Amino acid sequence: xxDTNPPSPSRRSLLGWGGAGLALGAATAGxxxxxxxxxxxxxxxxxxxxxxxxxxxxxxxxxxQDRLHFAAFDVTTDDRAQFVQLLKDWTQAARRMTAxxxxxxxxYGGLPEAPPxxxxxxxxxxxxxxxxxxxxxxxxxxxxxxTDHRPEAxxxxxxxxxxxxDTARSGGDLCVQACADDPQIAVHAIRxxxxxxxxxxxxxxxxxxxxxxxxxxxEAQTPRxxxxxxxxxxxxxxxxxxxxxxxxxxxxxxxxxxxxxxGSYLVARRIRMHIEPWDRTSLQExxxxxxxxxxxxxxxxxxxxxxxxxxxxxxxxAHVRLAHPDSNRGATILRRGxxxxxxxxxxxxxxxxxxxxxxxxxxREGFIPIQRNLATDALNEYIQHVSSALFAIPxxxxxxxxxxxxxxxxxxA
Amino acid sequence: MRPVRPATVAIAxxxxxxxxxxxxxxGGGKDGDRVVHVTATDDKxxxxxxEFPAGHVELAVENKGSxxxxxxxxxxxxRVVTERENIGPGTEQRVTAEVKAGDYQIACKPGMKGKGIxxxxxxxxGKAVQxxxxxxxxxxxxxxxxxxxxxxxxxxxxxxxxxxxDGDLDAAKKAYAPSRIGWERTEPVAxxxxxxxxxxxxxxxxxxxxxxxxxxxxxWHRLEKALWQDKKIGDREKELADTLxxxxxxxxxxxxxxxxxxxxxxxxxxxxxxxxxxxxxTGEEERYSHTDLVDFKANVEGAQQSYELLxxxxxxxxxxxxxxxxxxxxxxxxxxxxxxxxxxxxxxxSYDKVGxxxxxxxxxxxxxxxxxxxxxxAAVAK
Numbered sequence: 108x109x110d111t112n113p114p115s116p117s118r119r120s121l122l123g124w125g126g127a128g129l130a131l132g133a134a135t136a137g138x139x140x141x142x143x144x145x146x147x148x149x150x151x152x153x154x155x156x157x158x159x160x161x162x163x164x165x166x167x168x169x170x171x172q173d174r175l176h177f178a179a180f181d182v183t184t185d186d187r188a189q190f191v192q193l194l195k196d197w198t199q200a201a202r203r204m205t206a207x208x209x210x211x212x213x214x215y216g217g218l219p220e221a222p223p224x225x226x227x228x229x230x231x232x233x234x235x236x237x238x239x240x241x242x243x244x245x246x247x248x249x250x251x252x253x254t255d256h257r258p259e260a261x262x263x264x265x266x267x268x269x270x271x272x273d274t275a276r277s278g279g280d281l282c283v284q285a286c287a288d289d290p291q292i293a294v295h296a297i298r299x300x301x302x303x304x305x306x307x308x309x310x311x312x313x314x315x316x317x318x319x320x321x322x323x324x325x326e327a328q329t330p331r332x333x334x335x336x337x338x339x340x341x342x343x344x345x346x347x348x349x350x351x352x353x354x355x356x357x358x359x360x361x362x363x364x365x366x367x368x369x370g371s372y373l374v375a376r377r378i379r380m381h382i383e384p385w386d387r388t389s390l391q392e393x394x395x396x397x398x399x400x401x402x403x404x405x406x407x408x409x410x411x412x413x414x415x416x417x418x419x420x421x422x423x424x425a426h427v428r429l430a431h432p433d434s435n436r437g438a439t440i441l442r443r444g445x446x447x448x449x450x451x452x453x454x455x456x457x458x459x460x461x462x463x464x465x466x467x468x469x470x471r472e473g474f475i476p477i478q479r480n481l482a483t484d485a486l487n488e489y490i491q492h493v494s495s496a497l498f499a500i501p502x503x504x505x506x507x508x509x510x511x512x513x514x515x516x517x518x519x520a
Numbered sequence: 521m522r523p524v525r526p527a528t529v530a531i532a533x534x535x536x537x538x539x540x541x542x543x544x545x546x547g548g549g550k551d552g553d554r555v556v557h558v559t560a561t562d563d564k565x566x567x568x569x570x571e572f573p574a575g576h577v578e579l580a581v582e583n584k585g586s587x588x589x590x591x592x593x594x595x596x597x598x599r600v601v602t603e604r605e606n607i608g609p610g611t612e613q614r615v616t617a618e619v620k621a622g623d624y625q626i627a628c629k630p631g632m633k634g635k636g637i638x639x640x641x642x643x644x645x646g647k648a649v650q651x652x653x654x655x656x657x658x659x660x661x662x663x664x665x666x667x668x669x670x671x672x673x674x675x676x677x678x679x680x681x682x683x684x685x686d687g688d689l690d691a692a693k694k695a696y697a698p699s700r701i702g703w704e705r706t707e708p709v710a711x712x713x714x715x716x717x718x719x720x721x722x723x724x725x726x727x728x729x730x731x732x733x734x735x736x737x738x739x740w741h742r743l744e745k746a747l748w749q750d751k752k753i754g755d756r757e758k759e760l761a762d763t764l765x766x767x768x769x770x771x772x773x774x775x776x777x778x779x780x781x782x783x784x785x786x787x788x789x790x791x792x793x794x795x796x797x798x799x800x801x802t803g804e805e806e807r808y809s810h811t812d813l814v815d816f817k818a819n820v821e822g823a824q825q826s827y828e829l830l831x832x833x834x835x836x837x838x839x840x841x842x843x844x845x846x847x848x849x850x851x852x853x854x855x856x857x858x859x860x861x862x863x864x865x866x867x868x869x870s871y872d873k874v875g876x877x878x879x880x881x882x883x884x885x886x887x888x889x890x891x892x893x894x895x896x897x898a899a900v901a902k
Contacts, residue, residue, distance in 0.1 A: 183884065220783040221898030275877075306848055306888035309880075 154233030166238030175316030179279025207234035242498025276312035316445025337404035366514035369502030398425030565628035597659030673702030681761035704818035708788030748808035813868035
């Protein structure tokens with residue numbers, strides 16, 4: 108990282124970042140943001156900086172980075188002013204880190220007797236498309252007299268069939284999703300935010316992720332999950348302004364609190380995979396379970412991954428069939444999940460799976476009906492949901508004077 | 521037990537405070553400029569000159585009183601430049617030292633007790649480094665605190681040792697945790713004597729390569745294991761009880777000479793919290809007795825003592841930090857009080873009865889305090 112000009116954002120990161128600068132103008136004016144800026148050949152620069160300011164938070168429609176460090180926090184202070192100050196301090200740190208700068212006065216050069224402001228492990232690395240996305244959990248609203256501001260859509264998630272949730276790594280008053288192309292950058296970001304937060308917030312649980320399992324860039328191949336399958340081919344792309352508006356961004360017309368306009372709702376689920384039994388499952392059964400072939404990823408009876416699936420050709424309990432919008436009255440979510448491996452468990456089994464992250468305009472129309480429909484999913488024999496959390500994702504930080512959560516905490520729209 | 525560190529307090533802010541302590545010399549040195557005559561009586565401590573040049577200085581001490589006395593040359597923060605004990609009535613001894621420019625005190629201690637009768641002296645020439653007198657005062661007060669802790673620990677440790685030697689398992693268990701409190705409160709100072717810490721506070725896994733637990737493991741935790749795990753006291757344990765006292769007496773004697781500076785006090789406070797964070801909240805420190813919360817409380821008290829002494833200066837430089845530290849010390853102490861029925865006593869809940877969620881809460885509170893505490897050194901060094 109350097110203290111001089113950060114590398115300019117690549118074309119693609121601007122596109123994916125629907126709310127930023129020029130792209131925002133185009134999006135609101137005409138909608139066809141993807142076509143508004145030429146030079147389709149420009150590849151995504153994995154080291155670039157993603158703009159922090161905008162109408163929506165980065166890290167949602169942004170092209171999915173390779174690595175994740177997701178952290179859920181509990182608030183420990185009862186002092187509202189102190190908490191608001193933390194949000195401002197965090198915003199400033201996030202603004203600096205996403206631009207590739209160290210936190211505060213940096214990692215060296217200060218008083219030798221005192222610890223430096225920045226922990227230093229990101230020195231010399233590029234911004235790596237770091238995005239930091241904050242969310243507010245249902246329990247936050249019980250504090251600071253905010254119950255009147257809790258959106259109706261921020262419900263307490265119902266229990267789903269097969270859930271085996273560990274409460275110690277579920278929920279949280281706050282979350283921060285750090286995505287970057289370099290794991291060191293993502294870990295550095297969460298570590299430094301946690302450090303700034305000591306005394307006001309504490310980490311409740313966190314999850315590292317690698318190998319994105321979904322793409323928000325349709326021209327890219329859908330990445331594979333740890334079962335070896337492509338899943339979520341029809342994910343919402345960062346360039347699909349209309350679908351984003353319809354399924355992801357909260358609108359002032361939604362009837363919820365105005366502070367959420369431009370925000371979204373995030374469901375985070377740690378889905379453990381029974382890796383060893385899966386690996387002993389016949390190819391035919393694996394393909395039947397997903398409703399796709401393993402090599403190309405084509406839906407049953409089709410040749411190419413992106414061919415329109417014919418759901419009735421699949422087994423009634425096939426995953427793709429049950430998860431598809433057509434089986435869920437059009438319910439659609441934006442997925443940006445990651446694979447995870449936390450070593451092996453005490454029985455020597457790979458502790459691995461999918462850290463599922465889904466953004467939507469309203470979980471009651473997004474995740475919940477889909478997850479309910481998945482109660483009969485053949486895949487359930489090989490997976491188990493072990494942690495769960497829901498967060499309201501506030502709108503983006505507009506400019507250098509704005510801060511995370513201002514619309515909620517200052518009562519301004 | 522902590523990894524042995526080179527004198528914790530390596531950060532010597534005032535370079536002027538380096539000195540070579542001297543020893544007695546009979547008739548050595550040349551008289552004249554270099555000799556300062558000190559006349560000690562039972563209520564006076566007269567010096568022949570109050571200002572002398574930097575460099576080699578010799579004190580000619582004459583005890584004209586009726587009690588055995590001792591004479592100290594002290595830095596402004598009470599650290600010992602040099603000292604001479606056991607100067608009998610009617611005898612004369614010579615003490616030498618190398619001193620740099622600055623303010624010092626010469627103290628006579630008739631009966632070898634207390635703060636002594638003091639005379640301010642000035643050493644001139646060379647480059648003197650001036651330090652905020654409030655910080656000197658803070659260091660002196662902290663040094664006195666560390667000494668008091670050592671002094672008050674000895675009888676408690678002796679009670680513990682006696683119970684072990686009597687073969688009284690229950691009494692020894694009861695006396696164990698209290699015997700450690702003074703040590704735990706001043707651990708960064710105690711650790712600055714790198715040779716004492718491994719003798720009295722090492723855990724079995726802290727032994728160095730090639731050390732044999734059967735013969736080389738000494739100190740509190742070795743006895744802890746005998747009392748709680750093996751549940752028996754043998755000849756070896758009785759022997760070790762004596763060794764512990766010998767080693768603690770060594771500590772008591774040397775506390776006054778510890779290198780202490782304002783920043784080392786501040787960082788020492790943070791280190792006490794680090795001790796808590798790495799050893800106590802995990803239950804590793806007192807793995808047999810589960811008296812971790814007693815050590816925990818003592819560590820916090822020691823850190824708070826250091827902080828309170830530095831607070832007047834820190835407040836001037838960083839008022840927001842002081843507000844935060846006050847808040848977090850209070851929060852942690854309140855939390856700790858949940859684990860003792862009576863705040864006048866050090867009977868804390870056995871740590872094996874403290875559940876995972878409660879341990880996390882304790883750990884969170886330690887982090888909440890230790891993070892701002894790590895900024896205290898900067899606030900006093902400004």
